[in-house]
Structures are given as C-alpha cells and as structure tokens.
Amino acid sequence: MKKIVLLFVFCLYTFLTAFGQQKEFISYTVKKGESVRKIAKRYELRSKDILRVNPGLNRRPQANTVILIPNVNYNEEEEKARVEAKKARVEAEKEILNSQNHIIQAKETLYGVSKLYNVSIESLKELNSDILIEGLKIGMVIEIPKEKMLSPEEVRQNEFNYWAEYFVLHTVVKDDTSYSLTRHYNVSEDELLSLNPKLTEGLKLGMVLKIKDILNEDRLLELDELVFLDSIVTKDAIDVAMLLPFKFPKNDTLSKEQLFTNKDNLVSIITDFYLGATIAMDSIRNQGVSVNLNVYDTENDRYIIDSLIKTKQLDNKDVVFGPVFNEHVNRVARKLKGTPVIFPFYSSEQNIFVEDNIVKTVTSRKLLKEEVLKYLVGIYKSEHIVLVGDEKLSSRKELRQIGKYLKEKNNSIKNISFIQPENGYINNDRFVQELDALGVNWVILTTNDKVVTADVINNLKSIPSDAEVRLFAFEKGNNFDKVDNNILADMNFVYASSGFLIDSIPEVSGFYAQYLRKYKSYPSEYASKGFDVVYDVLMRMSSNDSLNLSASFKNGNSKRVRSSFKYEQKAYGEPVYNTAVYLRKFNEDLSVELLSLERDKKEKELTDKALSIEGVESIYTETNNFD
Template sequence: MKYLFVICFLFQFYSILGNAQSYKYHTVKKGETVFSISQAYDIEEEDIYKYNPDAKEGIGVNEKLVIPLDATISGTENAATNDKANQFVEHKVKKKETLYSLSKTYNVEIDQIKRYNKQLYAKELQIGEIIRIPQGVPSTSSDRNDLAQNTSNPTSLQKPQESQISKTREHIVLPKETKYGIARKYGMTVKELEAANPRVETLQPGMMIKVGVDVLEDEPVIITDDRFRFYEVKPQETLFSLTRRFGVSMDSLRQLNPALKDGLKFGMVLKVPENPEGADLDDESLAGMSEDSNMKMDLSESITNRSTKNIALMLPYHLQKIEEDSLDTYRNSIMNERVVRISLDFYSGVLMALDKAKSYGISTNLKVYDTKQTASEVANIINTNNFNEVDAVIGPLLQETAEAAASRLQNTNVPVINPLSNRKMKGHQNLFQSIPGDEYMKEAMLDYISRNSQGKNVIIIADGRSFQVKNELMNIIPSARPVNPTDNYISDEMLAGVMTEGENWVILESGNINLVSSATSALNRMAREHDITLFTTNKTNAFENDIVSNNHLGNLKFHYPSVDKEYESSLTEDFNKEYLDRFNVEPNRYAVRGYDLTLDVLLRLASAEDLYESFEKYPGYTEYNESKFHYVPSTGGGFINDAIYILKLDKDLTKSVVNDL
C-alpha cells in the first residue's frame, strides 16, 4: 500500500518568536485565482504576492503557494514594527534605473525594496516614481552575493558557488527547519541549497531563502522523529549500498524519498530509518552493520529449536487430470505442461531437503496441496484445512496465487514463501519473495561497478529505452564516456575514439539483438589490442540469442547479475550423486532451487522461534548449492530476498562469482 510519510508541525507557544507567524502551502486547483485564494484564507492579495512574487506573472494548476496564516496581524502590526526598526531613504527613479541597480547602489535586497513598495510586485519601476529604500537590512539572498563581496575586504574575496538549480522560488524558514529538511523537501542537495544562498550560514525562523521549485510534499516542514533521520548521499554510493547500510528495501527508500524516482545523486538528502534505539550511529557502526549483512551464516551450527516443523507445500500439479484420464495419459500430458514439470522438479528438490534436514535432527511434517494454478483453489485449500499449526507455506509458484495465500493467512501471520516469481507483489506482512526483482539486480550491478571502477576508463553504450540506467551510471561515474549507437549499430570507429591503453570497462545496456550483436563483435575485435571488460545491469534475451557469440562474451570477460550461480554438478558432487541415485536423473535448476529454498526455511525455523525471529538473530546471508538468501523488509510489509550474484564469463566459457554478496 502506497503511503506518504508526512510530519506536520505546530507553532503555538513557540518561545523564539513573540508574535509567531505560521505558514502553509496551498496547491492551486483548476479555476483558482490569487483573488479567490486570498478570499479563502481571509488575507490580502498583497500578502500572497509578498511571499510568492512570481504569482504576479500568473499561477498554474498544482503550483505551490506560500500562504501566511494570521496575515492580517503580520501585515499591519509587524510591518509597523519593521518601519520603526528600519530607516528609509526616499529615492526618485531616474531614467535607465532598475531594481538591480538600486539594490547595488543602496546595498539592499531587491526583495526588501519590493517589500516596502508593494506596487513593484505588479509592475516595473516608473521614471519619476518615488520609492522607499530600507537601510540597515542584512543581505541574505543569493541575489546580493556580488554586492556583499564588493563591500567586504578585497583580500578575502571568494568566488561564489554556482547553484545547479536554474529556477528558484522563495521559502520562509520556519521553526525547527534544517538545511537537510529544506533541501530534501525541494529535491535539492545541501550544497545546491547553500550555493543558492551563499550568505546564509545559520538558518533563523522567518528568514527568506531561495530554493528549487519542485516541492515533494504538501506540508512545508519535514521533522525527524525517533524512527527517522536525514542522510546525505556520499560519492559513489548506490541505492543497493544504502539498503544494506540502513537495513531497508529499495521500495521502502523510494516511498520515504519521492525524489528517488529520478535516480540517486551525490549530495542528495534522504530520509532513512533510524536504528531501533533512536541514537545516531557513526560511520564505523554503520559500516559494521553493513559487514554483518555481508557475512555468510551457517545455520546448521545454530540449531536450538528441534520441534517438528509443519510445512505446507502449494504447487500446481493439475491432479484432476488423473481422474479424467489414465495415469499414462497424465504422464504424457505433463510433458506439455511447463508449469507442472517445474512443480514436479521443485518437489523433488523439496524431498531431498527434508532428508538433509533429518540428518541435522530436524523432523518435518510435510503436507502437499495442488493449487491447480488458480487463486480460487488456494482460497479453498486454506478454508477447508487447518493452518493454525503451520510453520511456513512454500509456494504457490505464481504471483496471483502467492498473493492469495498470503492474504488468507495474514491474520494468523503464517509465512508464505514464494519460490520462483520475480514480479513485484502486494506487501502482505507474511509474504516472503525469495527471487529478487529486476530492480534489485540492476542496483546490485550498479553497486559493484561503483565500488570497483576507480582508475578504469568507463564507456557506456545504451539504446533509447535504457536512458534511465544510463543517467544513473553517469550520476555514479561522472567521468564515464557515452557512445550513442546509430540505428542500433556500433562500429569499431565509434569505439576507437574512447578507448585507452589502460583498463576499459564497457557497460552495454540494450534488449536489441542488432545492437548487442554489433557491439560485442566490435569490442571483440578491439580486444586484440585493448584490455576490455564488458558489463550489463540486465542480461536480456538479446545476450542469449544465437547471433551473439558466447566466445566473444568470454573474450570480453562478460559480467552480469544473476539470482543463482547457474548450478554446476561438479561443484556439489554429493548432492548430485544422491539425487541421481534417488530419481535416476541429474537435478535441473528447479530441483536445486527446491532443495536450497526448503533447506533454508527449515534451518531458519530450527535456529529460532519462528521465521521472523531468524532474520533478527542472523543478519547475514545463507548460501547453498546455487542460491543465497538475505531477506529485507519490503514496502507495506513482508520481505524480499536481495542476495544477488555478480557472475563473470571466462574465456573457457566457465562462470565464476566475482562479488562477495
């Protein structure tokens, strides 16, 4: 379920301000005008223009306006107080004079001139017009940066920072606001905020500063509480590394930080979960937490709960066909039923895992149910059977049926572990997704590239559909050199100008067969004279096409993310021999997956009171024949496995794991 973390604030009884002025944001609706908005809030139009100067040029739907509450008080009494506190010079406007030239002449903000000459919000200066210029008003805006430098000691002049924010608006600093909170609210980095306001060192309530125009939330202030804190993104950090650092899923980080829809950027301010005790953690402590996540756990050495485990296995077998036809007919028909074949292979792996668990002293009561590949049958199974004593449900295979099972069993909090689907699922609190989604795969690869690309000449080849990952790569590695394909084609000449004598890392992002084929062929030819390593964040079907040579990929030391390390029988001879003896055939990937997943569930149940407690007691990852598991909380509830392999294809076409997690 989508949610927004919005924390409101109160100004009443705030001791810093005598007559505390409060503000809110108003989102302009269709048909609204400045006049109608002023009437709705019982304020003057000029009060709106005062805090929203651009509104004089017109307002648009969904635009955010600063609305001063109690403006009738602040607009009269406060103005009178300010008039007494400030001295004024009356100036008669001469030909060619502008607000900018007057601001430099009198060393005062343009906004301050407008403040005491409200007609200037609506029109330009008029020759012969007499205006009041306030004196003694401190300069706080970036508009006055040049003026402030002209009046300072010439020996201490500094070159002003240039803001990356091209369009700005004004923001009134409110009590308890921080630079982190304001920067996050407007989708800026702290450095961009400081660059837009170079003379502002310390924020004070009531101060007007310049900010970006992208307001992320309706409320003007985001204040941390015991559950959350602000964090500034460091160079070469990735979304994947941040999920490990703060123990959350990528979906959760995106829900907390809507600006992440445009990608992660260095200097961005994120709202992140605080540690359970609510105390700040230093980098060393956080690094230790990250190391815990990267630690391999052997749960067979931590068995404490030896009660019999009750496991329900839900898979689609379509057993009703045995009743309709003969057993021989069913045996022949399943050869054409891919889902049934997968289920049977997976089931064989489950049986092998039960035997292995028994050798550890773990007894299992397994009940097998035929889901018939429908959500209605899943509901019928749960309604007509007692699941109160079930420790975990393994399956169903498909997204719809897995969600149906989790939804029905959510009240009793029975864990439902989906074994094979990588589709994003609804966030039921008891749903465990054991296959990482494509987004997790991409982020794991980005993290690997970020951590290991220093000193490398990075080249990016991406088609039009891969612009987002290309932008993310450029954010992580600003020095990377993009090469744009022409009509989904890459030639040797296009690559020659970006190659160097050192290590060349080429990142190829495309699902187009022609582009992948031409790029890998050209790179293979250039690899005779250059050191080239090929990467992708998404090994699409184009890389598997017969047109693309595996020998070329091997020569290029092809790196890609994978859920499993593509089971090799030679690596697990004991398991392979036992399976062959029992089923008279070598295990395929689904049989191995059934074994790995089931054994992991049983060992987790045997090393803790329940599945949920096992994640708290053992923060590291578990690994078996070809799969590893490291579950993190998912958006809205439940857990997702984010343990991913980075594989390298060697020249002899063997695969090796190159990352630690």
C-alpha cells in the first residue's frame, strides 16, 4: 500500500512540475528605444495582441514600463488540468495528514520530522522499517506515531509520579545539608549520591531528592524469605542471654515502648543494636531453629552483673552477648567458662581481653592499619609519603614506627615527612612545604581526631594544582562524617574496613524489609550491626548438632549486611578475633571499589613495563588476563 501511495505522489509531483509554470500572460519590462511592434516580433505576436491586453499603451512606451505579453504556449485545457491536479494534491495532503503520515521533502531528516511531530526518532524507525533499509528519500511516505512525545514539564511530572511511587522523597529547603539529611533519614551519603547523581553539584533549594526505596506490602512479603539461608544442622533450641546497658529501671521484660523513650546517645546505640538482633533471631526461627532469649539491663553496673552470675541466671546459656563495656568482659567470661561471650562493639582497649571464650566481633584497628600499610608497600613506586598524626606523644611514637616499617619493607622508600599539629592545628604553609609540588604525594592520616582530619582536608584543598595527592587512612571513622565525598573521590581516598560492599543483594534487602515491617523505620548502622553479629553467631552455632561456635570457625568467613566475619584464634587459650579486612577506594565517579593488593601490584608491574623501551603488545595481552 505504501509503495502505491509513493508512486501516486511521484506522478503527481512530475505532473505539477511540467505544468506549474504555464500562465496565460507573462510580464515584460520595456527597454529603452523598444516599440510595441519590436516586442511583438520577438514573441511571434501581432502588435494588436499586445495592445489588446494593455489598454491605453502607447506604441512607443517609455523605458521600464511593465506590460503583459500573451503566452503563445498557453493551453486552456491544460490549465484546467493543472487546476484539477492542484486540487487533487491538496486533497491528498489532507488525507495524509488525517492518517498520521508524512511525505519526505528535499533535504528533510529524521530529526527534523521528529521535531515537527514531537515524537522520538526511535519510534519513527520502529514504525517505518524501510528507513533502516533504504534511508530517507524524497517523496517517501512514512507513518507518524500516534503517541506524541511529552513536553519537558510532562516528562518531569511523570518522573516525579514514578519517584513518589517507589522512593521516599525530600524537597531541599534552606539550611538542609547532606549531613543533616543522612542523619534525619538514616541513610549514608553514598546511598544519597547513588540515587541522586546531581548531588555532586551540591544541594539546591527546591531540588527533589530520592532518599530510599519504598517497600510495598507485596515486596516486603517477597523479601521476608531472603535473609541469608545458611546450612542448618541442629535440632536443639539455642538459649541466648543479652547483657545490655539500657540504663532503664530494673525490669527483666523490656517493652518496645520503653526502648524508644530514652533519647540518650548510648541508649540509642544499644536500643538499635537490640532491635537489629531481634530481626536476626526471628530469621533464625523462620529457618526452623528455636531461640530462647533473656535480656538483662546491666545499667553498666558491676554489682548487677555480679548478681546475675551469683544467682546463676546465666548458667546453662548457650551464648551470651555482652557486656559491652570492656571492664566487665574478662570477669564474665571467667565465670562462664565454656560459654561463648560475644563482645559486639569495638574498643581501643579490647587487647586486654584474655579469656579464650571471648569472641571479638569487630576487626581491630591494628589489623586495619597493617592491611593499609601492606598495600602501600606493595604498590609504591616513587611517591612522596607524608604521615599525619595528632598532638599526643603516643601518636609521635606511632608515626616513627610506621615510617620505620615502610622503609624496612620497601627499600625504595627513603624520605618520609611527619606532620603533627602545633598549638592545636596544622598550619597551611607548613603543610604545603612538606609536599612535593611537582610529584605524587601520599598523605597518610594515622589518627581519627576530628580536628586533625578537618585541617588535613582543608589544607589539601588549597595545595598548588601541579601537586598530585592521594589520601589514605586506616579506617573511615566518624572523623570523616562531615567531609564531602567529592573531595575524597578527587584524592582517590583509600581506607580499610571489615565490611563488604554487598548492599544490593536480595538477602540484604530482606533484612531491610523485615526491619521495616516490624519497626516501621529503616535500620541504623547499629541496628545492622546487631543483626550481623547475632545472626552470624547463631547461624554458626546452628551449623553443627552440638551448637559448638568454635567448631564453625574453620568453615571460613561469612558476609552479612554491613559486616564480614573471619574468626581466628592466634594461640591456644587466647580470645577469638575477627580478622576480616577489605580495602576500599573512592573513584572519581563517587563509586567505591574493593582493592586487591595482588591485582594492583600486577598493574604496577605493567605500568613500569610500559615506561620501558618496548613491550606494548605483551602489556595489552597481560592486562586482559587479569583475574
């Protein structure tokens, strides 16, 4: 049908071209010295033919007079045919317009047609397969999609409607900051950036932000089944005790209402941990294991803890979570020999733990530091190293130890700069002096002090543009809470963590779903920790028929929502340590990747080879053989 229409249009076009110029009269401008007779002779006419159509014309008209000349080629029948053809063309065009078709004109493009009808180029191609084969041709008739493209305003409204269905939204108002939003909605800055890439340009008044997913009832029910289905062996019930300092009046039965009444920071942390732990126990129960829980409010009181032990309320427990203050841990573990005592948080003094039934669930800062330093030694080429500490004497000692370690492990490292605050801050001029203005600098932050961190970041922002800087830290603690991730991305910030980047897997979404269903809010960092620690311990105990936690350690590491666990016992009779460590690096696009020392060492070798005289082809081959 389309070809027939095309043929009709082509014939119509030819016909109109042939006869479109045939007029009954043509105009003529008289030249100087010309007479009517001379003009008539030129057009093969008689003088009276010209005088008849120009009444009152002098036989010797003045120069530049415009007169009419009869067209000797004019044919009345042909003119009628031309008029009819014109009418037919008009009708054809009307029919084409009514049927949502378009005739391609000379020099017309698909883009021009898409703009003319407010439709997309892709939709034109979908409806007109001939375009893909033959390309656009003059006279081709193409179909126009009936569904028009939306206006920018309509597109934006549709986008908001979609967001409102699937995301919690926030409209930016005066005094909003990234920090305040992360705290108010209990999300990380990385999560905000992943949902709102334009945040890299900063917050703007009126900006609508996607905060986090809205999980509807159907999705919640679906995700309920997805929380880390590990191997279950035991058929026995697990008796669990929790020693947590809620600081509430003595009450063995702690209601949800009580847990939410106190806004104290420590209480909030402990409360969130407990709420996450309850989700973990629910998940274990859903997999067929009976869990019996007793919660004791220790109020951080030694006498309450001693009373629990003395009255044998902790006897016959399969596992005890807590105490959370390090001064009580050794004593409880000593009294409960044979029962795992789980220390759920990190303490800088956890090295004082000595009992072999103590399980330290958080990787020590020492291990994090060792992993970062090992990585630096492995990839070092010729960078200038700057070690930054705080004002404490212990920090000065640590800086010297780190410098000695780096030089011993890599003899290419010769010069290391050391910076500590003077009079409470780090002077900018002094900081810049320690940098290599033309080379690559590694600035290694060895302290979690907030003031020192702020000084380092501010000083790095003001260094000469020729100097290249990479920033390293042993961990990303709360000293980085107010540091813009764009700055960290610019410096390819590297740090160590015991957590693994697995936020997107269904099991993690399952935890969020269960938490949201039960508590009508999203889990905090400490709620996630409560889930991770309790779920991992109970699941390990359930993996054998004797509920033996230590027997599960040989089975390797495990990854949960925010934490990973790789337990080791360095020597017989010592506590058990979590040794899971991952190196993370901020990329310039604000993504965070896991680093591999072996991979990066290989990259370094290939880079060195590239700088040598030859080997380009072998480099390409090796690069494409990376694991």
